[in-house]
Amino acid sequence: MDTETIFSPPVKRVRPKPGERRVQILNELAQMLEAPGAERVTTAALAARLAVSEAALYRHFASKAQMFEALIDFVENSVFDLIAKASEHEAGGSARASRIVTTVLEFGEKNRGMSRVMVGDALVFEHERLQQRMNQLFDKFETALRQSLSEASNEADAQVTASMLTSFVIGRLQRFARSGFRRSPSEMLNACLTRVLP
Secondary structure, three states: OOHHHHOOOOOOOOOOOOOHHHHHHHHHHHHHHOOOOOOOOOHHHHHHHHOOOHHHHHOOOOOHHHHHHHHHHHHHHHHHHHHHHHHHHOOOHHHHHHHHHHHHHHHHHHOHHHHHHHOOHHHOOOOHHHHHHHHHHHHHHHHHHHHHHHOOOOHHHHHHHHHHHHHHHHHHHHHHHHOOOOOOOOOOHHHHHHHHOO
């Protein structure tokens, strides 16, 4: 009889480092949102994909709404970092506005699950404050565009153009999400921006 096999030490479960499990939960949630035609994400489905109990999820997040808030934080930080970088590279006016629009659409294209959060598709059955936060993000986005455009034109024109570009970005991201991620948000983008921006 092989005593080594019988008395082999138990396999140790490797516990994630502090904060690691939280990141894993958010990554898995974002991946679930990337599935074309994804249904409402439940904590039971999320827990099953992570091979943990629902109680384990709630040790890291007080609610599913809090998980979505963490995703929105990621979107907000990423989008405004991109806007800041775009502002550094372009002096202002139409060139900066064009770069801002392009970088945000590219972010949505690379982060499919986040694009569903941005346009509210993933938030339909969730707490209303989550959608309000996304609305505020696009209000700030529009303000950034208006500030860039007002450097090269009058305030009224800058406001109208910023509003049009914001609607354009939301529409492009929404079409991307609702097409099952087949219609690229950057499709014919330069031609479209040339029509809107002088």
